[in-house]
Amino acid sequence: MISSLQNLPPGILMVVGSLFLPLLGKRFAAWGALALSITSLLFFATTSFGIYGSLELFGTTLDLVRIDKLSYVFGLIFHLAAILSSIYALHVKDGLQHLSGIMYAGAAIGASCAGDLVTLFVFWELTAIASVFLIWATNTERSYRAGIRYLIIQVTSGVLLLSGAIMRYAETGSLSFGGMGEYGVIGIESTSGVLILLAFGIKCAFPLLHNWLQDSYPKATPTGTVFLSAFTTKLAVYSLARGFAGTEELITIGCVMTLFPIFFAVIENDLRKVLAYSLNNQLGFMVVGIGIGTELALNGTVAHAFCHIIYKALLFMSMGAVLHRVGTTKATELGGLHKSMPLTTIFCCIGAGSIAGFPLLSGFISKSMIITAAAEEHMLAVWIVLLIASAGVMEHSGIKIPFFAFFSHDSGKRVKEAPWNMLVAMALAAAMCIGLGVGYEWLYALLPFESHYVPYTMAHVITVMQLLLFAALAFVVLMKSGLYPPEERALNLDTDWVYRKLLPNLLGRLASLVKFVDQAIRKAFLHLLARFENRLQSAFSDSGMIGRTWTTSAMAVWASLLLGLCLLLYYL
């Protein structure tokens, strides 16, 4: 029984099972979602490494399942994220949201264990289609439109992936996405490789392709954003590691990704959007690691993805709890919530400390692997960029999120503490952040390569503490001197301006131009027609050339002339 189940993609239980969740009714759908996640994890944990479910299709072999160390870590963390998110969403009565969340998580798990590009494509598209309902579930005009934009961009990514896969099949005769323990299997030497990189790059929110993330995630439901933060982008990180490890161009792309979002995060008012920019910045660290491609760098990328999923989920959970209770996550309307939501405040601070990389918390033991990998390869510029980005993380996620939501000036809002299930999910995530920070050896044992990295050296602890403490000191100095920019109720433009404003405007102008030219042509034609009609009228009138009465002799002359002409032509 178990052996035949191995041939099915991991996560398929969640994908199929999710369809039945709405049948359980409002009360039990949430518990069904949690039960499905846990059952799927138990099956996954008992599956041994290997390639399963080989099919002969299109004259080639498809491997539905390939579980090696890389797939296993991502499959594991996706399951844990699904369980945490399901607990966090236990109070939600909307069966469709549970269906969507669990199917989305299952699809991401299936994709992370796909052995060929076609299976990857199928799950890739399923993550897009299933997850959009988490955005639409907010039930506002804005979320509906954002969902449509999200879906178009995600499906485009899938289409690019399929095009690349077909071209690759034509070039190499294989649809394989790497065997056991193979990394960097695609590369960008061929056009198909570039197409596949572009597909992964859209989902990984590469610079200029990134804005779907900041556009859509803050518009999802409080629980939906927690689901969304875990899967799509980290599936892209997994795929990049599998397909493009050691591709040097990714180092530059990753560096840009770590830097540009931090400036947007400083001035963003919506704290869930700040977290979306922060997510983008964290992905940059992982992309740099993939680009460097050494064993330490790839280990660092995988470890960072693992830790990041948990602390980012924790931060989105704390902001979701604020949204659930207060009704907004705008910094201008928050402040002083530590009085009424003390537990949420503590959990948020643990998440903030983790992402900033304080010792004994999870970010410390993962981010430093990537920074050290850059140093070991003597990449001074990359190393400096990552240090600046680390100070930037401290600014927007380490300080801004907890400070403006829970401390800062008291907004006077007095609300209830978050519901019990949200608190349990946050407590579990916070415990994991601390557990990973202290018991890092457990995570290091799961990494694709044997790890000799030691995070807790005195030099490392001192340098990180100096960096973070002095960044905090800079915040205090800027706040006290009034130089820190105040939060403002405003919207900040990003690349989505191109397709939400510029292109519609240009299209609008083009449409006006076409309308103008069309009208001018019609007018000129009607004018010509009217003149022709006038001519005809005058020609056929009583006094006109054709309409007037001709004399019999004139007709006889014309008839003999025509006959003469015919005779002439006949003889010629």
Place this chain on the structure above:
Amino acid sequence: MTNTPSDHAPAPDNPSWFERNVSLIIVGLVVACVLSLLAEVIWHSTFFDEKHPAHFKLENTYFYSAGFGFCAFVAVVFLGKLLRPIIKRPEDYYDQ
């Protein structure tokens, strides 16, 4: 779905521990900063040879990390401030 706050008026209750001890927290932070600098001085002078191998000369400069943290933070905030007037729009910009 959302619970409206029961009270929108400014807090009538007593200030919290955090609000009463902001100065103390700042002093604590400054002390922690100084301690982190002292720790480096002691570490350098006592175990310099055993310090983990530096990859760049910068790593052997005293307090580079502290300087980096402070300067990078200030630079990020100021660049963000410069960016704001360029990209700031009304909240309903896309609804118009």
